[in-house]
Amino acid sequence: MxxxxxxxxxxxxxxxxxxxxxxxxxxxxxxxxxxxxxxxxxxxxxxxxxxxxxxxxxxxxxxxxxxxxxxxxxxxxxxxxxxxxxxxxxxxxxxxxxxxxxxxxxxxxxxxxxxxxxxxxxxxxxxxxxxxxxxxxxxxxxxxxxxxxxxxxxxxxxxxxxxxxxxxxxxxxxxxxxxxxxxxxxxxxxxxxxxxxxxxxxxxxxxxxxxxxxxxxxxxxxxxxxxxxxxxxxxxxxxxxxxxxxxxxxxxxxxxxxxxxxxxxxxxxxxxxxxxxxxxxxxxxxxxxxxxxxxxxxxxxxxxxxxxxxYPVHEIEGDESFQGPMEKLEAKNLTFSYPQAKRPVLNQVNFSLEKGQTLGIIGGTGSGKSTLLRLLLKFYKPTGGQILVDGQDIQDLKTEDMRREMSYVPQKNFFFSKSVKDNLLYSNQDASDEDLREALSQAEALEFLGENPLNEEMNRGGENFSGGQRQRLAIARALNRQASLYLFDDSFSALDYVTDRKVRQGLVEKTQEAMVVIVGQRVATIRHADKILVLEAGEVVGYGSHDDLLRESPVYREIALSQGEVVDHEE
Ligand SMILES: Nc1ncnc2c1ncn2[C@@H]1O[C@H](COP(=O)(O)OP(=O)(O)OP(=O)(O)O)[C@@H](O)[C@H]1O
Ligand SMILES: [Mg+2]
CATH class of the missing domain: 1.20.1560.10 (ABC transporter type 1, transmembrane domain)
Structure with missing residues (x-):
């Protein structure tokens, strides 16, 4: 024993x-x-x-x-x-x-x-x-x-x-x-x-x-x-x-x-x-x-x-070390079921993404969006298909090496009961105060933090902030890390439209050289992505740019129509 x-x-x-x-x-x-x-x-x-x-x-x-x-x-x-x-x-x-x-x-x-x-x-x-x-x-x-x-x-x-x-x-x-x-x-x-x-x-x-x-x-x-x-x-x-x-x-x-x-x-x-x-x-x-x-x-x-x-550790801890940055991300026939579940949460999902590109993911609740991000982070092992980073199956890569290249905003935020500074440093210990302020500014978080933004305390895991404020702090934490793959899980849902747009503009500056995956409920949040993946009950029902999808995917078109996103605002 x-x-x-x-x-x-x-x-x-x-x-x-x-x-x-x-x-x-x-x-x-x-x-x-x-x-x-x-x-x-x-x-x-x-x-x-x-x-x-x-x-x-x-x-x-x-x-x-x-x-x-x-x-x-x-x-x-x-x-x-x-x-x-x-x-x-x-x-x-x-x-x-x-x-x-x-x-x-x-x-x-x-x-x-x-x-x-x-x-x-x-x-x-x-x-x-x-x-x-x-x-x-x-x-x-x-x-x-x-x-x-x-x-x-x-x-x-x-x-x-x-x-x-x-x-x-x-x-x-x-x-x-x-x-x-x-x-x-x-x-x-x-x-x-x-x-x-x-x-x-x-x-x-x-x-x-x-x-x-x-x-x-x-x-x-x-x-x-x-x-x-x-x-x-x-x-x-x-x-x-x-x-x-x-x-x-x-x-x-x-x-x-x-x-x-x-x-x-x-x-x-x-x-x-x-x-x-x-x-x-x-x-x-x-x-x-x-x-x-x-x-x-x-x-x-x-x-x-x-x-x-x-307990045998099932997580496939790969042997191959991986030196970033990540330049290409692909999913090939990716399939996944939670244990004891009857049907797969994701079924035969395919997409590919390159350095500098953004992938938007949209779909109804329970369609498998968060699960897809968790698979990318290697929290679970796919039940079928593969995820490839620069052509290598991520199951073969050392988990730590891989995650070092990623930065993640979970759908459900979690903070430690410490100062804003300590929470931000969690993603990158070496960041200077200057860097931290920049990340906060890119996430539009400075406006509600007061004179000494870094010294503000996050009590009881951040419950002294509103839902939208917590989202922006979580985004700032993610941006504080120099990653080559950024994952945002519905991280803009609690932001008003104006802030949503401003934050995404801040994001563009920071992530020019990286790959970005954004999960969103609003078409406005993902419409500018290079590629959009439309999920319905774990199946891909659309994949392409906003304009392509409006023409080709009835599901996407319906979502866009219901949100008044068919007419281009920026015209
Ligand atoms: N830990 C889990 N164990 C078992 N089933 C799960 C687990 N997490 C999610 N599921 C199931 O997987 C399906 C997809 O969940 P997921 O969280 O990926 O959806 P989502 O698209 O992110 O939804 P939302 O838009 O509401 O965030 C759901 O039907 C859910 O019931
Ligand atoms: Mg989700």
Whole structure:
């Protein structure tokens, strides 16, 4: 499993923890024996020298034991924390490699739970389990040997008690095990609902659906509560039962031990030692049983973490490096279906574009325009056909190299809660303040930004700006990068006609040497493009210049007519 790989990095430290725990267990096993010698040889015969000598040895053993125990604890927490940090890091970088599709497959909430709660679960297990896991078996076997060598007949108590304790452990594992994966799933669900509640707050409020949301959340919370309660009940019930077994065993030992002493077959010190050994052995068993109850729960978390770590990255990361600029872009019979979708979102799409040219894409909602841009960005892998850049299939190119040559304005804008400057620098870190101002000016964004445009804060991901203002900031961010392919996904829809035209003029200056793909709902936005692609339900129903399309494509003509774009404004 991928999840254990990170643990391998800590072999030496884990070895040290095992060694120290070994020393600790050894010390604890020998102390009762030393004590029995003090009682039976020293006290019984009144040999003060012997008592002092043994006392001194005991002090040394205690000091060594404590030292071993302390440093084992220290190193095991060190290892654990480093391990869980590694695990989080591995998860994070793996998630970064997933395609958008794959992220959707896991679900964002689930990915968050896996990186936080599941990692915590594993961390707790390693932290609490590493030492007991070594100590438990040692104390069990060691204690047994010591008890057997102390008194064979008293040791009969073990075969009588151990099966009962084993039964208790078996019961816990059998009854609690199936619940753990469900528990984590319900936690996922809770997180997801919480996210949805917060993100959808405006819609919820506007339609007065707070009660509904509250009910859904309450139900999910209740579901989680019930199953968590069930699991904990099972575990909690077993603790007192195991305690009873331990104490009954002790009573037996004392009763029969006293009789053996009466018959002169056992010394007082030996009985004292024996009582300590039986406690050690049974406690070790109980401790191990708790660890075992933790294992299934942790196992569920480990499987979830591992699912992400082991997930084969489908994104075709090409091997060939690509040095820009891009000079030619072609789509050949490009076809794409989202997973689980019945029909393709794009079907046999063809177009080609050269340096300095603009491609306009128009079509009804859901016709596949945004999907086409996402394919160009390699967010998804085409299900058929090819996208070629300078004659090379983009699946063969290194994704990072390719994306470095592109600049993108998504349909749904996203900003960080930082200053305008930091948000713009996201597309190009090396830009000077002067460059940034120019990009803002080209995107017509200076007019609403005030005296110090770069220092304006974008709060809560830019929600302190209007939709049209955010679009212009997103355009400025895209223009701030020197790319050879610019992609604008419906980036002008919220702009009024005048601003739309001005921004497109700014764009022309910046993108003269590049290729530009503009998705638009308005004919005015794309009519000046060198080529226009008309999409309808994923099919190309027109491809050519504005004038060609007016003549040849009934769909385009209808759109243009409905928008009053058949007469040329600029005449
Ligand atoms: N992540 C997704 N998973 C599954 N189906 C999707 C996904 N995104 C989009 N679709 C489907 O693909 C089709 C095309 O969507 P797309 O976003 O490309 O349309 P569009 O032309 O950009 O529409 P709009 O003009 O409304 O932005 C739609 O029918 C939509 O239901
Ligand atoms: Mg779209």
């Amino acid at each position: 991928e999840i254990f790989r990170a643990l391998k990095n800590f072999k030496p430290q884990i070895g040290l923890v095992i060694l120290l725990t070994f020393g600790n267990a050894l010390g604890e096993l020998f102390l009762p024996r030393l004590m029995s010698l003090v009682v039976d040889t020293g006290v019984a015969k009144g040999d003060t020298d012997y008592i002092l000598k043994m006392g001194l040895i005991m002090i040394v053993v205690v000091i060594l034991t404590v030292l071993c125990r302390g440093s084992a604890a220290y190193y095991s927490s060190k290892v654990t924390m480093a391990y869980s940090a590694d695990l989080r890091h591995d998860l994070f970088s793996k998630i970064n490699q997933l395609t958008v599709n794959e992220t959707e497959y896991f679900g964002i909430s689930s990915l968050i739970t896996r990186t936080t709660d599941d990692v915590n679960q594993v961390e707790q297990m390693v932290l609490m389990g590493l030492r007991p896991l070594v100590r438990g078996p040692l104390m069990f076997v060691g204690g047994l040997i010591m008890a057997l060598t102390t008194n064979l007949r008293l040791s009969l108590v073990f075969p009588i008690t151990i099966p009962f304790i084993g039964l208790g452990i078996y019961y816990v594992i059998k009854s609690a095990l199936p619940f753990f994966p469900i528990l984590q799933k319900r936690l996922d669900n809770l997180n997801q609902l919480f996210r949805r509640r917060l993100r959808g707050i405006r819609v919820t409020r506007a339609f007065s659906r707070d009660d509904l949301e509250e009910d859904i959340f309450r139900q999910a919370n209740q579901d989680y509560y019930e199953i968590a309660l069930k699991v904990n009940k099972i575990i909690i019930n077993v603790i007192p039962i195991l305690g009873i077994f331990l104490n009954v065993a002790l009573v037996f030992v004392m009763y029969f031990g006293a009789r053996l002493i009466d018959q002169n077959q056992l010394a007082v010190g030996e009985l004292m030692a024996f009582i300590q050994y039986i406690t050690q052995v049974l406690m070790a068993l109980i401790m191990l049983s708790f660890l075992i109850t933790m294992i299934p729960r942790t196992w569920a978390s480990m499987v979830r973490i591992n699912e992400v770590l082991d």
